[in-house]
Amino acid sequence: MQLDSVDNWVPDKSFKVPIYKQIFLHIRENILSGKLEIGSRLKSQREMAKDMNVNRSTVVEALEELKAEGLIDGRGSRGTIVVNNTWSLLTSIARPNWDSYIKYGIYKPNLHTVQMINKLEFRDDIVRLGTGELSPELFPHEMMKAVMNKVSSKIYSLGYEEPKGSFDLRKEISKYVKQLGINVSPNSILIVSGSIQAIQLISMGILQRGSSVITEKPSYLKSLHIFQSLGINLRGVSMDNYGIKIQELLNSINSNTKALYSIPTYHNPTGNVMPMFRRKELLSVCMENRLPIIEDDAYRELWIDKVPPPPLKSIDTTGTVLYIGTVSKSLAPGFRIGWIIGPEPVIERLGDIKMQTDYGASSISQLILTEWMSSGLYSKYVDLLRNKLKVRRKIVLDTLDRYFSDIAVWNRPSGGFYVWLKIKGNISMKRLFHIAYKNGILINPGSIYDFSKNSCIRISYSYASETDMKLSLKKLSEIIRSLM
Incomplete structure (x- = not known):
């Protein structure tokens, strides 16, 4: 391919930009746009100078700059060949300093x-x-196949769900948690994309920058930087065989402490289960100090020897506990479905933030989980x-x-x-x-x-x-x- 005098273009001698620079920029733009592909041959320097009504030395100067950027090769009467494309061109253009952007982004890097x-x-x-x-060996292939077949006959569209998530799914979750002693209406349930998003929404929606959150020591939460990334301090309180130490917790609470995060059932990473007497002590302390509890109950269904004590939320009479549940551990992490249960104004607030971040959890995942729960297959599984x-x-x-x-x-x-x-x-x-x-x-x-x-x-x-x-x-x- 050859463009006649580079598309019959001529430089404008009235511009302040030097003539050679205009020629350089124009040819480079032709390469960037794809008009001059790799292998395209430009006319000789003499012909280009004649067509553009400029001195040959001006053309030579422009071509030398293009060669310096690795875009063309060849010289003299044999013409000049385009030997590179936009990738090398882009490397020669000043770019944003991405390192500084990465360094100062809101979210802190993982350990x-x-x-x-x-x-x-x-x-x-x-x-x-x-x-x-x-x-993958534990994945319920046949059950999932049956559920998917059932759901496929019910799909009429896959539009966005309402801010709190599928009402049908929230009804099923309401029935499910009632068996755990949690009596709640679907309006007090928010569908989220797993436990981590639940924690993110809570940290963004109701906690102040500069405040503190207490958790057990050790805690899965420490391996994440959710709170720290939003300027919230994470502090640890030691555990004994029964869970978080109550006296140490009391000594740690101050005016800047705004929440307690706990995994009382099959704690991650220790596997401990908080007995009922300690749950009552913990809830009593938090109620007296008006300290909200974020209860992460991701592992509840995975009991082996005996049914664990009921959730903190089941004995909460004042709306102190925000309860997080999920099927990521018990069924499949790829579902990305969990839920938050709490006072309706809090759920409304978190639902609004969720709509601003991802406009709702996956519609198809919500349909599938609704079928799992309503059919009774989830309990059997x-x-x-x-x-x-x-x-x-x-x-x-x-x-x-x-x-x-x-x-x-x-x-x-x-x-x-x-x-x-x-x-x-x-x-x-x-x-x-x-x-x-x-x-x-x-x-x-x-x-x-x-x-x-x-x-x-x-x-x-x-x-x-x-x-x-x-x-x-x-x-x-x-x-x-x-x-x-």
């Missing part, structure tokens, strides 16, 4: 270890010993799931008994996903993490959940295959011994 875990989890050659989700998790828990505990009894101590969870492993003695957890993943084992170090360094590991029995759990735990014990 480096958390970022590595998030990336390594998608490698096929690694065993995920800390992952907090259900294994979780009964089956508990039995499978019981088998997996036994495998992990037996393997720990065999290979870790002299190097670590651990809890024996009555449900949930996690075993909280405490290594005896001092070892470098950073080295352990790196050596483990070099050996194809991905662990979740306890330090990402704590407010100080520790020698703990969150072991999950929910994701890796049964064979992989056995072999990887054995190998992990060998690595730990080598570091002692």
Whole structure:
């Protein structure tokens, strides 16, 4: 392809821009627009100078600048060839300083270890010993197929849902939580895209910048930077076998404390269950101090030995508790469906913010979950799931008994996903993490959940295959011994 005198264009000698610069900019624009493709031949310098009514030296100067940017090649009477395109052109143009934008963005980056875990989890050659989700082996394929077939006959459109989410789904959730002792109307329920979004909405909607939120120490919440990114301080209070320590909590509450975040049932990462007497103590303290509780109940359905105590929300008579539920742990994280239950004015406020952020949770996911719940399949499924998790828990505990009894101590969870492993003695957890993943084992170090360094590991029995759990735990014990 050849453009005659570069599209019969001539420079404007009345402009303040130098003639050679006008020629340079015009040819570069032709390359940028695609009029001059790679391989296109320009006329010779002499011909271009004649057609543009300029000195040949002016054309030479313009072409030299184009060569300097790597856009053209060739010289003299043989003409000049376009050898590069917009990508190299773009590299020569001044760009925004993206590093400064990244540095000063509102959201703080994840901890480096958390970022590595998030990336390594998608490698096929690694065993995920800390992952907090259900294994693909546990996915209810046949049940899901039946639900999808049923839902497909009911889909007439997939428009936006109302701000609080599908009314049909909220009715089903209202019935579901009634079995837990929570009596609430659909109007006091907000559908969200999982527990993390619930926490984000609460932090954006009702908490003040510069205020403080208290949580257990350790806590899953510490591995995220949701509150900190919005200028809210996160403070930890120690736990005993019954959950958060009440006296230490009382000593930590001050005028700047605006909420308590707690996972009382199958706590993440320790697996602890807060007994009823401690739940009553906790609620009483928070009511007396007018301190809202954010109760994250993501693991409730995953009991193995016995039904856990009812939620804090079920004994809340003053609207102190904001209750978060989800199916991300019990059914599938890809659904991205959870819910917040709270006083209606709070739900209205959070619903308005949700509409500003993503205009509602997935319509198809809400339809599918509504069918799961209304058909009774969800209850049948979780009964089956508990039995499978019981088998997996036994495998992990037996393997720990065999290979870790002299190097670590651990809890024996009555449900949930996690075993909280405490290594005896001092070892470098950073080295352990790196050596483990070099050996194809991905662990979740306890330090990402704590407010100080520790020698703990969150072991999950929910994701890796049964064979992989056995072999990887054995190998992990060998690595730990080598570091002692």
